[in-house]
Amino acid sequence: MLIKAAICNFENNGAGNRSLWQEMHKKLASLGLHLLLRQEVWDAQDNGGELADAAEAVLGMAGLIGERSCTAVYHDPAIFTPAGEWTDTGPMWVLPPTVQRLRLNGTAPDAPPLIVGSYHLNYASSSNRLSEAEWLTTWNDQWTQLDGRRVKLPALLGGDNNSYPVPGAPGDPALPLLEEIADKPHRVHRSYIGPDGRRRMDDQPDQLLHTAGLHDVARHLATTKGDTTAVSPTVDTSPTHGPASRIDRLYGSEELLRAVHDINVYDMTGKSDHHTVVVSLHRDTLTEILNHPPTRKA
Template sequence: MLINVATCNFEYNGGGNQTLWRRMHDRLASLDLHLLLRQEMWGAQDNDNELADAAEAVLGMTGRIARECSTAVYHDPKLFTPAGEYPKTGPWLLPPTVRQFQLTGTAADAAPLFVGSFHYDYASPAARLAETEWLTRLNDRWARRGDGRRVHCPALLGGDTNSYPVAGTPGDPALPILEKIGDEPHRAHRSYIGPDGTRLMDDRPDATLRTAGLQDVARHLTTVTGDTSPVAPTVDACDHGPDARIDRIYASKQLLPAVRAVEVVDMTGLSDHHTVVLRLDRDTLTDILNHPLTRTQ
C-alpha cells in the first residue's frame, strides 16, 4: 500500500467562488490522500466552521487548522491517530500546523511521526530564515520509552517556501535573474544581500533545512532515479519571475527509503500553485517507525 501525502496552497474561500472551491476540493479528493498539508485557509472557520466542515466531508479526512486560518493538516483517521500537538509557533507571521501521529499497524513503542504544514513569510528573507530555523527543531524531537531509551520522532513537512531550492539538481527550474523579475518589490522579497554586497536569490531556507537533516523528497528521488519530473515547477512564470519550484515537501532523512514517487499535479484554473504529491511505501514506513533512531540519554 502507498501512503499519499500532498502539500497544497489554495486560497481557501476561492475568492468567494464556491464553484471553484468545490472543483478544487473534488480534485484533491480524487488524489486518494492520507495526509494533506494545506496553506491559505482564509475564511475556513467563518459561519461556524462552514467551509472547514465541508472540506472534511468532501475529502473524507479530519482536519486541524492553525490560528488565523493560515495552514492546516488533514489526516485519514483510519491510518493515522493523533498523538500530540506542537503548538509553539515561534517567529511565524502565518502560523504552521504541526501534529504528531501514530501510524496504524506500528508497535506500541514505535516512534510517532511529526507532520507539519507551513507557509513562509512572503516579503522578508530574514523572516523566512528565522521561520526555517524554527522548523529545524522538528527534526530534533525525541520520545522517552519505558526501558530508558529515547527514540527519534521523524518529521514530514510541506509548504509554500516563498523561496528557491539550492541550484544543482538536474531538471530543477533555474533560479531567476534578479533584474528580469518584472515586479520590483518582489526582487527584494525573493533575494538577500550576500557577503560581497550583491543580491542573491533566496535559497537559504532550503540550505538550512538540508543542513539540519531534512531532505527535499523531490530532489532525493530525482537524484536516485534520474527522473526529473519530481522537480517540475510548482508555480508558473508571471511578473514575480519564471517558473519556480516554490512548494516542497521535506522529510527526515531516515524516512527517505519509504519514498516511492513524487508528482507535481497541475492545478491550472484552480490555483496559482500546483500540488506536490508524495507517495510513501506503508510497509517500509512502518518498519522505519518500529525501528527508530535510538539513544540512551
C-alpha cells in the first residue's frame, strides 16, 4: 500500500469563496490522500468551525487547525492515530506552523510516532524566513526514551517556502534572475544580500534544512531515480513575480527517504495559485523504519 501525503496552499479558503472552496476540496478528496498539509486555512474556525467541519467531511480526514488558521494538518484515521501536538511552535513565526505526532497504525507498540508539520515561511523577509527555517530543524531533533535508549522520531514537514531550492537537481527550474522579476518589492522579498554586498535569489532556507538532515524529497527522486517530473514547478510564471518556480516542498528526515515511491504535482490552475504536491510512501517500508528507528545511548 502507498501512503499519500500532500501540500496544499489554498489562499481562497474564506467563506466568501464557497463554490471555489468546494471545487478545490473535491479535487483534493479525489487524490486519495492520507496526510494533507494545508497552508492559509483562513476562516476555518469561524462560525463554530463551519469550514473546518466541512473540510473533514469532504476529505474524509481528521484535521488539526493551527494558531490563527494559518496552517493545518489532516490525517486519515484509518492510517494514523494522533499522539500529541506542539502548542509552542516558537516565537518568530508570522504564520505559525501546525505540528503533531502521528502514530502509524500497525507499527509495534513501542515504535515512535512520525512528526508531521505544515508550515508557511514568511512572504516578505528573507531574514525572517531563515529564522523560521532554523526552528523547523528542531523537529528533526526529537528523541524519546525507550529501554535505556534514546529513539529518534522521524519528521515529514511541508509547506510554502516563499524561496527557492538550491539549484543543481536534474529538471529543477532554474533560479530566476533578479531582473526577471518585474515587481520591484518582490525582488527584495525573494532575495538576500550576499557576503559580497550583492543581492542573490533566496535559497538559504533550503540549504539550511538540508544541512540539518531534512531532505527535499522531490530532489531526492530527481537525483537518485532521474524522476524530473518530481521537481515540476509549483507556481506558474507571473508577470510580476517572475518565472515558474518550486516554492512548495516536502522535507523528510534522512531515514524516511527509502520509503519514498514517487511525487506528483497536480495542476490546480483556476482553483489556486499553487499546485498541489503529493508524495507517495511505501507503507511497509515506513512501518519498518518506525519499528527500527535510529537510536543512541541514553
